[in-house]
Amino acid sequence: MEPEIVFEAQQDPTFYDAVAALPEGERLRSCLQCGSCGGTCPVARILQHTPRRLFAMVRAGMKREVLTSLTPWVCSSCYACTVNCPAGIKITDIMYALKRMAIKEGLQPKESDANRFAEQFTDVVCAHGRASEFEAMMRYMMFSHPGRLLGKSAVGLEMMGRGRMPLLPHRIQGLESFRRLVARARELDEVKP
Numbered sequence: 309m310e311p312e313i314v315f316e317a318q319q320d321p322t323f324y325d326a327v328a329a330l331p332e333g334e335r336l337r338s339c340l341q342c343g344s345c346g347g348t349c350p351v352a353r354i355l356q357h358t359p360r361r362l363f364a365m366v367r368a369g370m371k372r373e374v375l376t377s378l379t380p381w382v383c384s385s386c387y388a389c390t391v392n393c394p395a396g397i398k399i400t401d402i403m404y405a406l407k408r409m410a411i412k413e414g415l416q417p418k419e420s421d422a423n424r425f426a427e428q429f430t431d432v433v434c435a436h437g438r439a440s441e442f443e444a445m446m447r448y449m450m451f452s453h454p455g456r457l458l459g460k461s462a463v464g465l466e467m468m469g470r471g472r473m474p475l476l477p478h479r480i481q482g483l484e485s486f487r488r489l490v491a492r493a494r495e496l497d498e499v500k501p
């Protein structure tokens with residue numbers, strides 16, 4: 309990994325407080341920089357920054373570097389780091405919060421468009437009340453990689469043949485209530501600092 313040099317003028321002194329104000333963010337101030345999080349993470353090998361390093365960057369006001377990091381998008385939400393953190397930091401929840409912040413700020417990792425897939429996936433869940441892998445994948449490929457759609461079709465067809473990816477989405481009962489719930493949650497998220 310190439311070393312990051314960030315000059316003081318590029319740092320955002322308000323960023324640490326902004327992250328601390330997120331749900332479960334305040335505990336971040338207790339980070340001991342012990343590294344247990346990275347040591348227990350099953351995907352540490354492919355994380356751009358371990359949680360320990362990412363939180364040190366938050367503390368240093370490296371807003372752009374944190375919000376464009378691949379780490380929150382690669383995190384598989386297994387909660388191993390959260391369970392093992394001696395400071396009781398809800399690391400996984402902070403990863404989600406950083407993703408929401410990155411989307412709001414219009415920032416995304418340079419090396420990946422995982423955030424676009426996440427947005428398509430969320431839209432599908434909002435439309436049906438549950439996930440539809442086929443629709444999420446189709447939307448993502450059509451909007452982000454239309455030229456690769458044909459090349460991936462063999463995998464999709466095989467999954468469908470094995471009953472692992474139904475063509476039609478299943479809708480939940482009470483879909484309207486679910487949509488109202490999501491709309492309210494988004495409204496609340498908007499008014500947060």
Ligand code: SF4
Pocket residue numbers: 338339340341342343344345346359360363392393394395396397399
């Ligand atoms: S395990 Fe917790 S205290 Fe230790 S570096 Fe990670 S976040 Fe900080």
Ligand code: SF4
Pocket residue numbers: 345348349350351352359382383384385386387388389390399400403
């Ligand atoms: S929740 Fe994410 S960061 Fe934490 S151990 Fe699991 S994959 Fe790693």
